[in-house]
Amino acid sequence: MLVRIVIGLAVTAACLGLAGRRFWWLSRLVRSGQPAPERLHRRVEPTVQAEVTEVAGQRKLLEWTVPGLAHFFTMWGFTILLFTIIEAYGDLFQPTFHIPGIGTSPVLGFIEDFFAVAVLVALVVFTVIRIKNAPARRERASRFYGSHTTAAWITLLLIFGVIATLLLYRGAQVDTTPRQFPYDNWAFASHAIGAGLSGLGAGVNGALATTFVILNVCIISGFLVFVSYSKHLHIFLAPFNVGFSRRPRALGALDKTPDMDMENVSEDTVFGAGLIEHFTWKQMLDFATCTECGRCQSVCPAWTTGKPLSPKLVILDLRDNMFASASRLLAQRAAAAGGEGQGAGTDGGATGAAASFEPVPLVPNVIEPDVLWSCTTCGSCVEQCPVDIEHVDTILDMRRYQVLMESSFPSEAGLMLRNVENQGDPWGLGQSKRTEWTQALDFEVPVVTGTIPDDVEYLYWVGCAGALDERARKQVQATARLLHRAGVSFAILGPKESCTGDPARRIGNEYLYQEQAKANIATLDGAGVKKIVATCPHCFNTLKNEYPALGGNYEVVHHAELLDHLVRAGRLTPGTGYQGTVTYHDPCYLGRHNRVFDEPRTVIDAIPGASSVEMRRCRERGFCCGAGGARMWMEESIGTRVNADRTAEAIGTGADVVSTACPYCMIMLDDAVRASGKEDDVRVLDLSQLVEESMGERVPAGADPDGQPMP
Numbered sequence: 089m090l091v092r093i094v095i096g097l098a099v100t101a102a103c104l105g106l107a108g109r110r111f112w113w114l115s116r117l118v119r120s121g122q123p124a125p126e127r128l129h130r131r132v133e134p135t136v137q138a139e140v141t142e143v144a145g146q147r148k149l150l151e152w153t154v155p156g157l158a159h160f161f162t163m164w165g166f167t168i169l170l171f172t173i174i175e176a177y178g179d180l181f182q183p184t185f186h187i188p189g190i191g192t193s194p195v196l197g198f199i200e201d202f203f204a205v206a207v208l209v210a211l212v213v214f215t216v217i218r219i220k221n222a223p224a225r226r227e228r229a230s231r232f233y234g235s236h237t238t239a240a241w242i243t244l245l246l247i248f249g250v251i252a253t254l255l256l257y258r259g260a261q262v263d264t265t266p267r268q269f270p271y272d273n274w275a276f277a278s279h280a281i282g283a284g285l286s287g288l289g290a291g292v293n294g295a296l297a298t299t300f301v302i303l304n305v306c307i308i309s310g311f312l313v314f315v316s317y318s319k320h321l322h323i324f325l326a327p328f329n330v331g332f333s334r335r336p337r338a339l340g341a342l343d344k345t346p347d348m349d350m351e352n353v354s355e356d357t358v359f360g361a362g363l364i365e366h367f368t369w370k371q372m373l374d375f376a377t378c379t380e381c382g383r384c385q386s387v388c389p390a391w392t393t394g395k396p397l398s399p400k401l402v403i404l405d406l407r408d409n410m411f412a413s414a415s416r417l418l419a420q421r422a423a424a425a426g427g428e429g430q431g432a433g434t435d436g437g438a439t440g441a442a443a444s445f446e447p448v449p450l451v452p453n454v455i456e457p458d459v460l461w462s463c464t465t466c467g468s469c470v471e472q473c474p475v476d477i478e479h480v481d482t483i484l485d486m487r488r489y490q491v492l493m494e495s496s497f498p499s500e501a502g503l504m505l506r507n508v509e510n511q512g513d514p515w516g517l518g519q520s521k522r523t524e525w526t527q528a529l530d531f532e533v534p535v536v537t538g539t540i541p542d543d544v545e546y547l548y549w550v551g552c553a554g555a556l557d558e559r560a561r562k563q564v565q566a567t568a569r570l571l572h573r574a575g576v577s578f579a580i581l582g583p584k585e586s587c588t589g590d591p592a593r594r595i596g597n598e599y600l601y602q603e604q605a606k607a608n609i610a611t612l613d614g615a616g617v618k619k620i621v622a623t624c625p626h627c628f629n630t631l632k633n634e635y636p637a638l639g640g641n642y643e644v645v646h647h648a649e650l651l652d653h654l655v656r657a658g659r660l661t662p663g664t665g666y667q668g669t670v671t672y673h674d675p676c677y678l679g680r681h682n683r684v685f686d687e688p689r690t691v692i693d694a695i696p697g698a699s700s701v702e703m704r705r706c707r708e709r710g711f712c713c714g715a716g717g718a719r720m721w722m723e724e725s726i727g728t729r730v731n732a733d734r735t736a737e738a739i740g741t742g743a744d745v746v747s748t749a750c751p752y753c754m755i756m757l758d759d760a761v762r763a764s765g766k767e768d769d770v771r772v773l774d775l776s777q778l779v780e781e782s783m784g785e786r787v788p789a790g791a792d793p794d795g796q797p798m799p
């Protein structure tokens with residue numbers, strides 16, 4: 089008796105000490121990050137909802153049905169099996185121990201055995217998945233490529249050890265005195281094992297029960313230590329990371345760190361993140377929480393088309409650098425707290441990373457420039473991440489540092505920035521051309537000169553592409569005609585409209601973005617604008633989600649939403665002018681970033697002659713066109729082109745129309761259709777063009793019949 093108590097408690101105390109030391113070290117390391125006060129003062133309701141749906145309900149994981157179910161049962165299995173851990177420790181002291189009140193309930197015995205078996209089944213599923221997706225076999229196509237696979241196998245082995253010893257000690261208890269096994273065959277798995285062991289006799293079974301209960305306690309304790317030093321930290325960190333992530337979603341608006349207040353700049357101000365210590369504690373918590381599952385990597389348009397960017401590897405590389413920099417970060421934290429050089433501490437030397445006191449510039453030492461500039465900010469990674477890591481904000485912080493502190497960015501993007509700054513649009517065509525698109529209309533579009541007239545409902549935000557690009561103009565013209573036909577009153581700003589600043593912000597030039605935004609807000613407020621309809625999802629997102637932080641508050645709708653409303657209200661009635669099959673491409677900034685998934689599909693469904701077919705990657709999993717994140721203005725010389733990948737998928741559906749609701753998507757997809765030589769078979773049409781065609785306005789093959797290049 090005494091021996092097993094000593095062994096059990098000594099191993100437990102040693103492991104608790106090691107794990108506790110590691111967790112304390114981690115908590116100090118994470119807290120050495122920059123402040124993020126908005127993460128602490130939050131509304132309770134969305135946080136509770138996130139904990140219930142994301143952590144307890146495993147919502148995101150269950151979207152990946154088989155591995156999701158396996159993870160669901162493992163997570164809940166270990167939660168339920170906490171009862172068995174209490175029983176195991178009780179058994180060390182008193183073999184007849186049961187949890188008071190519920191410990192002898194057959195129902196508890198059944199539930200415990202059910203989850204123990206469920207975890208074993210889950211382990212088989214995980215094993216098969218890991219073998220089938222082994223990086224050695226599938227290389228970049230494996231979502232585990234770049235993950236620490238050895239640690240994953242050790243974890244599976246330890247989980248197996250916990251469950252196996254649990255079932256064995258319970259099975260041995262069946263035929264042992266003075267122990268009592270109160271569950272009978274309700275604990276079906278333990279009982280079956282007990283039946284198999286019964287021939288050994290009560291004495292041997294008693295020794296086996298003692299042996300396996302000690303082993304169970306030791307493996308659980310060892311597992312705790314292993315978890316604290318491995319990717320399985322997420323078991324403990326995920327609820328915190330989910331709880332502190334931006335709500336309702338970490339998409340839509342970019343995060344605005346306190347240092348990005350351009351009104352209050354000092355010589356110590358650092359824009360973005362150039363060293364690991366420039367990240368906030370929440371971003372450091374992100375780095376520590378990553379499970380290395382690779383879901384983000386497997387949906388990233390950059391990674392899947394052969395670029396060096398993997399959102400998972402970005403997080404893992406930053407995590408490695410954070411751990412390697414821990415001594416410096418902790419010393420800085422101690423110094424800031426008034427105890428110069430005190431309390432830096434270590435993690436026990438078990439990270440495998442050398443302590444570093446020299447700051448290492450993140451780009452290019454930790455993150456290569458090609459990695460940083462490959463991101464389209466599509467948000468697929470954030471959408472998929474089961475622990476709510478916010479990759480886009482982290483990538484943008486590093487871009488901001490490069491642009492604002494180092495003046496380092498792809499040269500071709502420099503022209504775009506200069507054009508926005510000097511001419512108010514990325515192509516540098518100037519404000520005077522912004523009303524040219526209206527000349528093709530057979531009605532007048534009022535241009536707001538003073539304040540918007542009372543009888544005008546919407547300010548139509550045309551956007552730079554819509555006003556200046558030949559192909560995008562056709563989309564804008566079709567939308568204007570439909571609004572006019574439906575009796576919706578609208579006006580435009582014409583030459584007073586200027587770039588929203590979205591491409592500048594997404595490339596990292598927060599200064600230029602804020603200059604553009606403030607100027608536009610002054611124009612909009614000066615004109616007394618209340619309601620805006622936008623055709624470009626990037627403008628829509630910026631006006632709706634990002635201008636409020638700078639004082640611009642408007643009711644903003646996208647034209648897909650407005651068309652949906654008009655069709656439902658009977659103010660627009662699609663006709664039979666279009667007969668064919670449509671596949672709809674979700675623009676990232678309309679779909680994932682703003683959850684407008686149903687409205688465009690409802691409009692397509694309302695067209696009598698249209699049958700729709702979905703691409704495999706649609707809605708939340710929609711695949712980027714390649715233009716976002718200011719990628720529209722950067723060369724794409726590595727791997728295959730993102731727009732070619734997406735267009736091949738669209739063409740593969742057999743649809744004769746690829747419909748979308750974004751000028752950038754339209755340009756990118758149309759380019760790719762032409763490059764594939766399929767322009768006579770497949771047309772790329774905006775939703776408004778499709779509706780118009782159904783009402784009798786045939787749009788020729790190829791969105792731009794003249795094949796006009798971008799001016």
Ligand code: SF4
Pocket residue numbers: 384387388389390391397398399462463464465466467468469470479480
């Ligand atoms: S935002 Fe899109 S392109 Fe950027 S890392 Fe995430 S998935 Fe990849």
Ligand code: SF4
Pocket residue numbers: 377378379380381382383384385399400403472473474475476477
């Ligand atoms: S960042 Fe999220 S999705 Fe990507 S590997 Fe880590 S846990 Fe998985």
